[in-house]
Every structure is written in structure tokens, then in C-alpha cells.
Amino acid sequence: MRVLHAVTLHSPSHAFGGPVRVALNLAKGLRARGHEARLLALGEGFDPWPTSVEGVPAKLFPARRLLPLGFSGITSPALLASASRLVRDADLVHVHLARDLVTLPLALAALRCGKPLVLQTHGMVDPSDRILAKVLDAVAVRRLLRGADTVLYLTPHEREGLDAVAGSPLARAVRLVNGTPAQEERPPLGGPPRILYAARLQARKRPVDFVDAAPAVLAVHPDAEFVVAGPDEGELSAVRARVAALGLGDRFTVPGALSGAGVLAELRRAHVYVLPSVDEPFPMSVLEALAVGVPAVVTHSNGLARDIAAAGAGRAVAPGPRTVAEAVLDLLDPAVNTRASAAARELAASAFSMDAVLDTLTAVYEGAGRR
Template identity: 85%
Template sequence: MRVLHAVTLHSPSHAFGGPVRVALNLSKGLRARGHEARLLALGDGFEKWPTAVEGVPAKLFPARRLLPLGFSGMTSPALVASAGRLVRDADVVHVHLARDLVTLPVALAALRAGKPLVLQTHGMVDPSEKLLAKVLDAVAVRRLLRGADTVLYLTPHEREGLDAVVGAPLANTVRLVNGTPAQEERPAPQGAPRILYSARLQARKRPVDFVDAAPAVLAEHPDAHFVVAGPDEGELGAVRARIGSLGLTDRFTVPGALSGEQVLAELRRAHVYVLPSVDEPFPMSVLEALAVGVPSVVTHSNGLARDIARAGAGRAIEPGPEGVAAAVLDLLDPAANRGASLAARELADGSFSMDAVLDTLLPVYGAALRS
């Protein structure tokens, strides 16, 4: 089976975050099972233009910014012009849908061509009062959500949002959780406590809360070190300013965007992983931490919060630095850390393995092909 995965943007800094990681993980899993999977996306920031990403064949088109609207304002006339031909070469078109000028044209081309179409929205298509969102919903989004063979959602909250966008309950939905490949277990943590944040630096993810939690942790562990990693989406200045105002420059490392291998290397050194964001649907960074065996701290509005709390794989907290600090201190206890680490590995291997995800996804593809 030939599967085309279309996603908005791939870049060396991994600026588009989780949807690209999901597309790559699914593609690699499909290829391991004997299927042909490839990636279609905009590309940005490459010195040497890749024809494959992590072993997955990829067709990347140079990104052009038409409007000052972040990812929504990026497109490629060549990609849009080629969309019809690209979807015709696939048996199934799997679009990681956002309100943008990349995934919408590809999904529309698949719909026009009568190709089996699977949409996965990753929480990116939710009710919005923004003018651009209303226009795109009226022109394309509702048509696509109704016309796709299957719409994949992560959480009940996301499903309710999709129904609200359409204005009626969707009948073509299937829940598909994110999965993560099996990872080598981290060694037992050694030396001074190392606490990691690795995600985009944007307001909703609250990296400043991570910084503000540091003084309380340092009061009990004065040798602790904190890492704030990830591409900047507006909060880097605030993060650096807060570190400086607290006088903690020597306690923090801010390395910027990391490659996938570098993220895993940081996770294997970390005692605790923290993602203090709110309304996070199903973060891949947390799944990767769990797979490595790093106890994780998330807020209650995180889509993984209940699973983590139930399994004892970390802590679910109210948003804010006080909760972050208390949870980190709890998990720095050696016995608590060891128990949470084992639970994290079991949770990742049991509920969020790629085999479990593919066992759900492949019947979705089969039903789309039959229809």
C-alpha cells in the first residue's frame, strides 16, 4: 500500500513540532510493515535539500511566506500545482490537517481525485472566532471534515471541537492516540539533578513557569541544573530575561532547537521532564520522555495527564510554577524517581507503542480503500 503523509512544514529546527514527528513515526512504522510511505511538506532552513527524512522518502518544497500569519501564511505554488499529481500516485492520502495553505490544498486535491482520504488534526482545527479561520472553514475545512473517509482525533475534547466546527456530529471519526517508537532505557540518573523542558518556546507552553519553578527546587537541591530547549516562537526573550532577573544564568542551559537525536540524548541525562503547557492535546515530547523512562510533569489539561497520574509515571498538576516545583521535588526523591521511571516505560510500551497505533490505523486505511 502506498501512503502519502502530508504535513505543513519540516525544518532542521523542528519548528512545526508534534505533527511532523507523528507523520514520521507513522511512516517509519508503515515501512517496517512492508508498506510504501512517504512525506510531503514545505521545507525551510536547509543548506542541502533532503530527499528523505529519517529514512522516509520525502518531497519537500521551498517554503514561501505570503502572509505574516505564522505557519498559516506559508505555502509553495509548486506544491499546490503538483498536489493533484502527487495524490494520484498514492493509494491512501493521510493529511495532518491544519488551517493553512499546504495541507488544505493537498486534502482538497485528494477529495477531487476520489482518493481515500484520512485526516488527522492534532488539535489544530478547533472552534475559532478569527476571521481567517472562519473564511477557511467556510471555503474548505467543513467540506473536508465531512468528505474525508476518516477523521482521526486524539481526545474527546478534540472530537467535540471538530463537531462544533462542522456544526453537527461527525459520523466518520476514529480515535487514534499518538505513539512513540521503543527507546533504549535511560541509565540510572547520576550526579546533580537535571530538569529538562524540550518544546517550542511559545506562550501556551509556559516555559517561563519552568524558569520560575527553579528557585524552589534550588533551595533543596542547590546543584540542580535546568535545560530549556526548543525553537523560539516568541518566548525566548522572556525566558532569558527571567533567568537573568533571578540571577540563575549559571543554573540554566538554553541550547535552542535540538535534533531528534539530541533530544533523546538530553532525555537520557534528565532526572525529570517538565511540560508546563495548558490545553496540550497529546504531546509527543512527553511520550518520548516516557519511552526513555523519564518521569514527567504535566498540567491537568494535558491529554496525557490522566494516564500519567493513573500509572504513576510522573505528576499531573495545576498550572503555575508552584505546582511545577513541588512535583519536581517529589520526583527527585530517588525511590519516587525510580518507581515513576519504571511506570513511564510500562505506560509507553503498553498504551502508546507504535505497534498499538498501527494496529488501529491500518484497518482505517483498509476501510477507506474498500469504500
């Protein structure tokens, strides 16, 4: 089967985050099973321009920023002009849908061409009072949700939101969790405690809470080291300012955006992974930490919070620096960390393996093809 995975943007800094990682993981898994999966997206910041990403054949169009609306304001006239041809070359089109000028036109082109269409929204399409969202919902999103062969959702909360946007319960919706490839186990750690944040630096993810949790951790572990890694989406200056205000420049490393291999290298050195964000649907960075065996600290509104807490693979806490610091200190106890590390790997392997995700996805594709 020739499967086209369409996502908004791929860049060396991984600015678009989780949806690209999910698309690549699924495409690699499908290719390993004999399917011809490829990636279609806008590209930005490449030199030279790639024709594949992590072994997945890719067609990337140079991004053009038309409106000051973040990812919603970027597109490519060349991509729009060739959208129908691109989807006709596939047996099935899998669109990682957002309210933007990339994935919406591609999904509409697949609908017009009568191609089997699978939508996966990653929590990016939810009820909104913003004028632009309302316009796009009326013009395109509602039609796509109702017309797709299958809509994939992560959590019951996301499903409720999609039903609300569609205006009625979706007829064909399937829950598909994010999967993570198996990883080598984190080696035995020595030296000072190392606490890692590796995600986009944006307000919702609360990287400043991570910084503000450091003094309480350092009061018990004065040699602890902290890493804040990820592409800047508005919070880098606040992170640097807070580190400076606390006088912790020698305790913090802020390396910027890391490659996938770079993130894994940091995870293998980390004692604890922290993502203090709120309303996080299903973060790939946490899944990658669990796969390596790094206990994770997340907030209660994280889509993985219940799984992590139930498995003992980390801690789920109320938002805020105090609760984050308390959870980190708990997980820095060597015996606790050892147990949580083993539980993290077991949870990743049992609940979020790529094999289980791909079994569900290929069944979805087969059903979409029959329809």
C-alpha cells in the same frame, strides 16, 4: 499500499513540532510493515536539500511566506501547482490537517481526485472566532471533515470540537492516540539533578513557568541543573530575561532547537521532564520522555495528564511555578523517581506503543480503501 503523509512544514529546527514527529513515526512504522509511505511538506532552512527524512522518502517544497500569519501564511506555488499529480500517485492520502495553505489544498485535491482520504488534526482544528478561521472553515475545512473517509482524533474533547466545526457529528471518526517507538532505558543517573524542558518556546507552553519554578527546586537541591531546549516561537527572550533576573545563568542551559537524536540524548540525562503548558492535546515530547523512563510533570489540561497520574509515571498539577516546583521536588526523591521511571516505561509500552497505533491505523486505511 502507497501512502502519502502530508504535513505543513519540516525544518532542521523542528519548528512545526508534534505533527511532523507523528507523521514520521507513522511513516516509518508503515514502511517496516511493507507499505510505501512517504512524506510531503514544505521545507525551510536546509542545506543541502534532503530527499528523505529519517529514512522516509520525502518531497519538500521551499516554503514561501505570503502573509504574516505564522504557519497559516506559508505555502509553495510549486506544491499547489502539482497537488493533483502528487495525490494521484498515492493509493491513500493521509493529511495532518491544519488551517493553512499547504494541507488544505492537498486534502481538497485528494477529494477531487477521489483518493481515499484520512485526516488527522492533532488538535489544530477547533472552534474559533477568528475571522480567518471562519473563512477557511466555510471554504474548505467543513467540506473536508464531512468528505473524508476517516477523521482521526486524539481525545473526546478534540472530537467534540471537530463535530462543532463540521456543523454535525462526524460520520466516520476514529480515535488514534499518538504512539512512540520503543527506546533504550535511561541509564542509572548520578551527579546533580537535571530537569528538562524540550518543546517549542511559545506562550501556551509556558516556558517561563519552568524558569520560575527553579528557585524553589534550588532551595532544596542547590546543585540542580535546568535545560530549556526548543525552537523559539516568541518566548526565548522572555526565558533569557527571567533567567538573568533570577541570577540563575549558571544553573540554566538554553541550547535552542535540538534534533530528534539530540532530544533523546538530553532525555537520557534528565531526572525529570517538565511541560508546563495548558490545553496541550497529546504532546509527543512527553511520550518520548515516558518511553525513555523519565518521569513527567504536566498540567491537568494536558491530554496525557490522567494517564500519567493513574500510572504513577509523573505528576499532573495545576498550572503555575509553585505547583511545578513541588512536583519536581517530589520526583527528585530517589525512591520515588525509580518507581515513576519504571511506571513511565510501562505506560509508554502498554498504552502508546507504535504496534498498537499501527494496528488501528492500517485497519482505518483498509476501511477507507473499501469505501
